[in-house]
Amino acid sequence: MPATVLHRPTHRDALVLLEEAFGDGRMVTLFGRCTVEYDGRATSSLGPGDRLVVCKPDGTILVHTDEKRKPVNWQPPGCTHRASVRDGRLRVRSERTTPAERLDVRFERIDQLSAYEVTDRSDLELLGSEEDLRRRILDDPGLVEDGFVPQATERETTAGPVDIFGEDAAGRPVVVELKRRRVGPSAASQLQRYVEAVDAEFPDEGVRGILVAPSVTDRTEALLDEKGLSFVAVEPVAGDERSDSGDGGGDENGGHEEDGNEEN
């Protein structure tokens, strides 16, 4: 029984299924009119409205409105959720400690409650992260600069770990900070902190700092100049100069389409 659904259940019927599902480790979705109160790292209050509430077996709760990618309220994994009926109304409460946080969802009307058996899970494979950029640089250090020799990754300094530490053609220490996308001032400051820390380790050796990213903003460029730091433009993945390549077919007719010969 992969999915159970109750249409416009009473609050008591909803309670029964909810507790069953919480016990089973099933994922639950609730849709209806509700209010939400949160207290913990901050405090928030949300008046009545129609929302989708998702309860995961790992303790996560999400409250979604019809807009935006982020939930309007939530509780992170590891929380304990509990359902009850007060004054004839369903209430879902989620709590945790460290930090102490509580979320209450009170339903005025329940349109639908579903419980899902979740069995399978695959791992996400992702390409284009900073990790991929690092691999690219280590494969071909010349992308940073001719004669650059990487010596360590995540090298510890008093200011924190340096993405890539190495030497330039002249044998001077080089600190490389990697970013997978266009960067702002904070990246320049981060690099500067690392360079200062390494500079204290290697006095009078003229430690250099190089920011490697697809691009930088103007203000960041100025900041780098000011601090004597460099910038080198590299994309996180090889052929990716945002060339908008691919999509070689004029398909994608809108409307109601059933079956189609186009691959992809």
Add this chain to the structure above:
Amino acid sequence: MPATVLHRPTHRDALVLLEEAFGDGRMVTLFGRCTVEYDGRATSSLGPGDRLVVCKPDGTILVHTDEKRKPVNWQPPGCTHRASVRDGRLRVRSERTTPAERLDVRFERIDQLSAYEVTDRSDLELLGSEEDLRRRILDDPGLVEDGFVPQATERETTAGPVDIFGEDAAGRPVVVELKRRRVGPSAASQLQRYVEAVDAEFPDEGVRGILVAPSVTDRTEALLDEKGLSFVAVEPVAGDERSDSGDGGGDENGGHEEDGNEEN
């Protein structure tokens, strides 16, 4: 009709309701076994598994597994979603430009499809943000330092906007950076950037920088010292010294409870 649900629909039946719902501006949830491909700012691939897919009328798509608060895949608001059936299988595609991004969800099995009419919406009221901390300081500048006089908020500098700009008792310029929670090295660097920028505006006036937050990490403390910056401990909301007050009742018995006299 606030909620429509199809239990184990055929892929074609699902298609019909999906397109109807996309057209109506209804919110949709799909549960079933699917694969997900994403290409855009990065590239990702997710093998078969049981997931909850949420499609919002504003163009948002979320793909949730049974774990974690963040969706394993998603598309932000403003995207265009479209459903089709290929080789007898439902596919939901979401696309946008700037940046060019595409998400494909292909279903192997559909356990449930629901469409919800979302009518009402209230605004979230939140307490304890940096904004609240700012109000606290402006109400009582002595929290920062005796004799501190705020002169401007969000004051522009070449390095960006300063949270609170003012003068100390001796008439020296003061840059205040606010953080609602315990801070790390990046906040110290941010303050330093602002102080340098203001210092260039007021040469030889000895511009001061003060970080106002609940607390700082050790390394950040050292960083502040090194740069001649100060730290002042202030909570974002008044009575909030994380005193763990309240909860003055031994209620909260677990288990199946229907109705209860406890308020709250």
Add this chain to the structure above:
DNA sequence: TGGTGGATGTCGCGT
């Protein structure tokens, strides 16, 4: 458990 930094971060606000 806390520190540190990445993220397809998202989001709002200003230019």
Add this chain to the structure above:
DNA sequence: ACGCGACGTCCACCA
């Protein structure tokens, strides 16, 4: 549209 910084950021990793 881009720049910039906040966020109840979340999250993995590591001491």
